[in-house]
Amino acid sequence: MNQTIILDKETPLLEVNNLKTGFKIDKEFHNAVNGVSFSVKKRQIVGVVGESGCGKSVMSLSIMKLLPKGIGQITGGEIKFEGKNLAKLSDKEMNKVRGKEISMIFQEPMTSLNPVFTIGFQIEEAMFNHMKLSKAEARKKSIALLKSVGISRPDKIVEEYPHQLSGGMRQRVMIAIAIACQPKLLIADEPTTALDVTVQAQILELLKDIQEKNEMSIILITHDLGVVAETCDEVIVMYAGNIVERTNVEALFYDPKHPYTNLLLGSIPKLEGETDRLASIKGIVPSLKNMPAFGCRFTDRCPKAMEDCKHITPQLARVSDGHEVSCLLYEESYPIESVR
Numbered sequence: 311m312n313q314t315i316i317l318d319k320e321t322p323l324l325e326v327n328n329l330k331t332g333f334k335i336d337k338e339f340h341n342a343v344n345g346v347s348f349s350v351k352k353r354q355i356v357g358v359v360g361e362s363g364c365g366k367s368v369m370s371l372s373i374m375k376l377l378p379k380g381i382g383q384i385t386g387g388e389i390k391f392e393g394k395n396l397a398k399l400s401d402k403e404m405n406k407v408r409g410k411e412i413s414m415i416f417q418e419p420m421t422s423l424n425p426v427f428t429i430g431f432q433i434e435e436a437m438f439n440h441m442k443l444s445k446a447e448a449r450k451k452s453i454a455l456l457k458s459v460g461i462s463r464p465d466k467i468v469e470e471y472p473h474q475l476s477g478g479m480r481q482r483v484m485i486a487i488a489i490a491c492q493p494k495l496l497i498a499d500e501p502t503t504a505l506d507v508t509v510q511a512q513i514l515e516l517l518k519d520i521q522e523k524n525e526m527s528i529i530l531i532t533h534d535l536g537v538v539a540e541t542c543d544e545v546i547v548m549y550a551g552n553i554v555e556r557t558n559v560e561a562l563f564y565d566p567k568h569p570y571t572n573l574l575l576g577s578i579p580k581l582e583g584e585t586d587r588l589a590s591i592k593g594i595v596p597s598l599k600n601m602p603a604f605g606c607r608f609t610d611r612c613p614k615a616m617e618d619c620k621h622i623t624p625q626l627a628r629v630s631d632g633h634e635v636s637c638l639l640y641e642e643s644y645p646i647e648s649v650r
């Protein structure tokens with residue numbers, strides 16, 4: 311039965327509940343996303359930060375249901391988009407959502423664009439998947455789209471191939487493809503990392519413009535806390551497959567709680583002219599096979615770790631309105647004040 315779900319203002323566009331995604335390694339499943347819950351409201355930009363290997367990309371590939379077949383699998387939880395649980399959709403049903411309702415852009419557009427097809431062909435292909443248009447209408451629309459993402463001489467560029475464009479222009483093309491069908495949610499996985507600083511700023515500005523114009527929501531995955539400060543409304547901090555802190559941007563920078571968040575913020579280079587890209591924190595994110603089965607996964611690297619952290623698994627809990635932390639130091643039932 312076809313059900314129409316009407317969203318009221320408060321209903322999140324996306325609601326992820328206890329999502330678990332695992333990879334089969336030596337015949338066993340290991341969770342790269344380990345019970346993650348968060349929501350994205352309409353028109354909201356939610357940043358996802360954390361070091362390499364924390365599960366940011368696996369989480370977004372799970373939402374898109376683009377996990378490598380036979381290797382990666384959603385093993386639990388819900389991904390409710392406009393009330394519909396994407397985790398339960400068939401490939402065929404998901405094809406109607408992908409590109410139309412939810413789109414994704416990746417770090418390196420050269421690997422996402424097909425080198426043997428023209429830019430116009432690739433934008434129009436995205437449109438033909440979801441819209442009924444004549445070739446002439448699609449061409450007109452792709453020229454307009456290229457113009458809207460700030461590409462000059464769009465009528466010439468539609469005839470060109472990806473290798474003829476600069477990195478910044480290719481990323482603009484990727485954005486044009488992603489927004490061709492006016493999706494409600496865009497997932498941008500490190501969209502500016504491969505670009506130089508000036509172009510990065512232009513692309514972020516463009517994303518913000520489009521987000522406002524199209525009333526779109528964005529999940530922005532980034533290593534760059536400067537990008538978060540400039541762009542996001544809310545932030546999720548991930549560590550080893552878990553959300554360790556979730557808050558608004560102001561609180562992330564002015565009132566961070568989790569020791570991991572504090573270290574990430576402390577690792578922003580202070581020299582003028584440097585970017586805010588994360589520098590290293592002592593130690594490494596455990597690999598999937600070496601994930602501790604109990605306790606906080608950050609214990610080994612945490613400057614505030616206590617004996618109990620090895621044994622008691624912390625839960626994401628509210629510390630103030632809209633601010634949640636997963637750390638024993640902030641669990642009300644845990645009898646400690648002085649080390650916070």
Ligand SMILES: Nc1ncnc2c1ncn2[C@@H]1O[C@H](COP(=O)(O)OP(=O)(O)OP(=O)(O)O)[C@@H](O)[C@H]1O
Binds near residue numbers: 342369381598
């Ligand atoms: N295809 C795969 N097979 C097995 N393990 C994988 C696969 N893809 C990712 N992983 C593992 O899942 C974990 C999370 O990886 P993920 O790529 O989501 O991290 P990330 O936070 O996005 O890092 P980065 O910023 O480097 O992209 C890592 O331990 C990674 O090795």
